Amino acid sequence: MKKSLLAVAVAAALPAAAFAQSNVTLYGLIDVGYSAKSWKNNGGTTNSKSSGIQDGVGGPNRFGLRGVEDLGGGLKAEFVMEHGISATSQRLTNERTVNSGHQVDAASVATDGGRSTDSINRQTYVGLSGGFGTLRGGYQLTNAYMATSVGGFVYCSEGNEGCDVHVAAPYGGVRANGLTYISPRMGGLTLTLQYGAGTDLNTYYTSTANNDLKQTRMSVMGNYDAGPLRVVLAHTSYKAGSAVTVGAVAPATTDAKLTQLGATYDLKVAQLGLNWLAANNGGTGAGERDTKGWQLSTSVPMGPALSLKAGIGNVKTENGSGTEVVDARSWQVGAAYAMSKRTTAYFYHGTRKDSAAAAGALEQKTQTTVGVMHVY
Numbered sequence: 001m002k003k004s005l006l007a008v009a010v011a012a013a014l015p016a017a018a019f020a021q022s023n024v025t026l027y028g029l030i031d032v033g034y035s036a037k038s039w040k041n042n043g044g045t046t047n048s049k050s051s052g053i054q055d056g057v058g059g060p061n062r063f064g065l066r067g068v069e070d071l072g073g074g075l076k077a078e079f080v081m082e083h084g085i086s087a088t089s090q091r092l093t094n095e096r097t098v099n100s101g102h103q104v105d106a107a108s109v110a111t112d113g114g115r116s117t118d119s120i121n122r123q124t125y126v127g128l129s130g131g132f133g134t135l136r137g138g139y140q141l142t143n144a145y146m147a148t149s150v151g152g153f154v155y156c157s158e159g160n161e162g163c164d165v166h167v168a169a170p171y172g173g174v175r176a177n178g179l180t181y182i183s184p185r186m187g188g189l190t191l192t193l194q195y196g197a198g199t200d201l202n203t204y205y206t207s208t209a210n211n212d213l214k215q216t217r218m219s220v221m222g223n224y225d226a227g228p229l230r231v232v233l234a235h236t237s238y239k240a241g242s243a244v245t246v247g248a249v250a251p252a253t254t255d256a257k258l259t260q261l262g263a264t265y266d267l268k269v270a271q272l273g274l275n276w277l278a279a280n281n282g283g284t285g286a287g288e289r290d291t292k293g294w295q296l297s298t299s300v301p302m303g304p305a306l307s308l309k310a311g312i313g314n315v316k317t318e319n320g321s322g323t324e325v326v327d328a329r330s331w332q333v334g335a336a337y338a339m340s341k342r343t344t345a346y347f348y349h350g351t352r353k354d355s356a357a358a359a360g361a362l363e364q365k366t367q368t369t370v371g372v373m374h375v376y
Contacts, residue, residue: 026376028063031055032087033346033371037102037161042363048102054114055087056097057159058336058346058373062122075130082122086115096120100161100367123175134182143194143221144258145174147234150223151262151275152295156311161367162332162350163297163311173198176217188226194219198238214241228266235259239282255282273297275313288320295330309334309348316356327356343374 036051055061064082071077084096088103094117097103101114125138156163178196196202197215204213221234240254258279265272275295283289295313302308310333317326332350339345349368357363 022067022069024065024067026063026065029059029061029373029375030087031058031061031159031371031373033057033369035160035367035369035371037100037365037367039102039362039366040364042357042359042361045360047362050102050104053088054097054103054369057100057157057348057369057371058344059375060122060159061085061087061097064122073130075128077126077128078134078136079126081124084120084122089115091117094120096122097159100159100365119175121175125180127180131184133184134180136180136182137178139175139177139199140180140194142174142176142217142236143192143219143234144236144260146192147221147232147260147262148275149262150230150232150264150273152273152297152311152313153275154264154273155271155297155299155309156332156334156350157309157346157348157369160332160334160348160350160369161352161365162330162348163295163313173217175199177201178217188224190223190225192219192221192223194221198240215239228268230264232262233260234262256280257282269300271299273299273311283320285320289317289325290319291315291317291326299336305338307336307338309336311350324356326354328352328354342376343372345372346370 032053032055034052035054035057036049038049039047041047062082062084064080067079069077083093084098085093086095086097086103089095089097090105095115096117096119097114098116098119099114103114121139123138123140125136125140127134127136129135153163176194176196176198177200178194181193183191194217196217198217200213200215202214202216216239217236218238219234219236221232224231236258238254238256238258240256256279258277261274261276263274273296275293277291277293279289279291281287281289281291293313293315295311297311298309300308310331312329312331314329315326316324316328318324330350330352332348334346334348334350336344336346347370351364351366353364354362
């Protein structure tokens with residue numbers, strides 16, 4: 001049905017010859033649930049809480065177009081345009097659900113961060129593929145993000161508190177402008193190389209003082225996928241000039257590094273997931289941030305449709321003086337029921353507590369969600 005409807009729309013807009021050369025697919029995800037959230041300061045005082053219909057817990061809401069054209073001789077052209085949305089917001093396509101924060105329209109709680117109006121584009125790129133592999137250019141998911149999607153949070157929910165350790169220190173962004181090369185499969189191994197910037201250009205200069213921009217983002221990732229085992233190892237370096245802020249710190253020069261390991265293993269009676277990361281933001285003195293984190297999760301099938309899920313994790317960050325500024329421990333439990341191949345009902349409950357939070361600072365987040373996710 002989705003291809004038939006799309007074919008009618010595209011045929012009406014394009015010449016017949018152009019339409020005949022390409023295969024274009026509409027895809028997306030709609031996820032809506034009821035959430036109750038509570039955030040507390042160090043000392044037990046309630047910082048904020050919310051309850052009501054919210055979205056993006058089972059998966060980030062989106063719609064997109066994906067196209068492939070056969071150019072002959074084994075060469076193909078491809079494109080993706082993927083737009084993030086917030087299914088429960090009156091702004092819909094002008095806003096995107098980005099994390100497990102409170103999803104409130106009021107400007108006074110904007111810092112709670114459940115929605116974003118400046119990161120709506122999830123992916124937009126064009127590419128060529130053939131015997132040499134795949135080469136893509138544009139705004140794309142980074143290796144840093146892809147490595148996290150292989151490990152611990154696969155079997156719990158990143159949209160619910162208690163499963164967000166994987167997002168620690170994604171220096172240069174989880175999406176970035178640049179070039180991506182994906183090698184042909186070599187046995188069970190593929191390599192992915194990326195070069196570019198963050199969400200901006202590599203360089204930019206004006207005569208205005210302190211408005212120079214210079215940044216380079218490079219990453220390599222190995223992905224081994226064979227039988228019940230999948231392992232991903234990624235390393236990212238991000239160098240930036242004085243105009244760029246990284247990890248909430250803006251030193252004169254940034255030379256950040258991020259190394260990640262993700263793995264899953266299918267035991268049949270249970271699936272196991274692991275994430276591990278080590279990162280440094282390249283700062284100096286009190287501005288330095290050294291981060292290490294891990295996460296374990298599992299999904300246990302209880303028949304053909306029902307699976308039980310659980311995850312635990314910890315992320316620690318120290319400054320250049322060796323003082324611990326983050327010590328966040330998290331856990332989450334849940335269940336998912338596959339009503340069909342595309343529709344899943346779910347329940348998640350989780351918490352994240354930062355024992356290094358200063359007096360009066362935000363220390364603990366707790367969230368419970370019941371929802372339904374449909375993939376089309």
